[in-house]
Amino acid sequence: MIKVRIPTPLRPLTGGKGEVETQASDIQSMIESLNGQFPGLKDRICDGGGEIRRFVNIYLNEEDIRFMNGKTTALKDGDEVSIVPAIAGGSPVKSHKASVAHLRFHLRFPEDKIKEPVLCKINREFPSVDTNIRRADVREKTGWMDVEFSGDAGDIEKAIEGVRKRGIIVDPIELNVVE
């Protein structure tokens, strides 16, 4: 078994657990195996191309895998792996450039919110922000969707705040580009 330390920002995906166990022969397979247990974890650790994000470090015992064999660094029974993202401690970066941002968020609908037309209301309340559902799975009692929000970054932030206020659980997925 490999012990994996989950950092605070990713704990919503592991049900709050700070340490999880998995079977894996290397870092790559560990990420896949964790993603099987905790869907969405891989997206937070890796970018669209499957590479480990540049602001996330993975340590095998005390060593940074970037200076070992990267994703192919071998794991053995009893190893401890830590996932450590950069943290700054506070406010979002203020950008002075007026630009269109495309931000993707994973929205999870609790059972009591599943019937509410949340996105429709958000569109009406924040007309400067476009929403585009990229993936979704909505069932009788549970539902999630990956939604791309496009517009001014500040407006997107306000729209996301509006989604959260309606009781939806929102996790950022990835930021694409600034056009």
Next chain:
Amino acid sequence: MEFTESQIERYSRHIILSEVGGKGQKKLAAAKVLIIGAGGLGSPAALYLTAAGVGTVGLVDGDVVDLSNLQRQILHTTATIGKLKVESGQAMLSALNPDVSVKIHPMNIASDNILRLIADYDLLLDGSDNFATRYLVNDACFFAKKPLISGSIFRFEGQLTTLRPNDGFPCYRCLYAEPPPAGLVPNCQEAGVLGVLAGTIGVLQAAEAVKEIVDIGESLAGSMLIYDALEMSFRRTRIPKDPTCPLCGPNPRIKDLSADYAVSCSL
């Protein structure tokens, strides 16, 4: 310089430590430390460095005190809500130790003012709460050859390291090659932060600062300390110098501060 009777008494618990002694206390009195951000991390760090008798403590912050700051930013009080944080902090620090010269810089740091600002100091503490400032401070300290003690906090977790890239140790870019894109990491307002955590990490920054100044013990340069308040666990990882680092590596791409930092960084 010679200490007065009352200074000898004030610093007596330091002076009787053989590792510090009168010699170490004089190093502290001669030291000039700039604290970036008079907030959650800067508050406890500034209080302990002032109490320790650091000769000059600089505070840089362009913000004013808000009621929601007081859960962790212990330089400020209910009575100073609405005042500039640096002024509120200066009053508190001067009351604690009038020996210390408290310099205030009520401004947001940016790439066109930071080098001038840090030139008068010999050690920096980064307590900023955003990545643009963190990378800017890292780069400026590298160019100005100033050691930097970096602390950061998020929810229940803190990170601490000492950056001395000019002495063969890594810089912040060796540790994290790139900042997360805006929007990917929730901010403290959304995510929250345990108030005491700011104290823990800020005080550890002060401890590392005192060690660097007095030149005792083992520096945290080349390592990162990760603190988990919920588990009450400390872990330490090794940070090698990155041979491909765009700032302090052998083939640097970043040669000045003209890189794409946010124009003005909020603290």
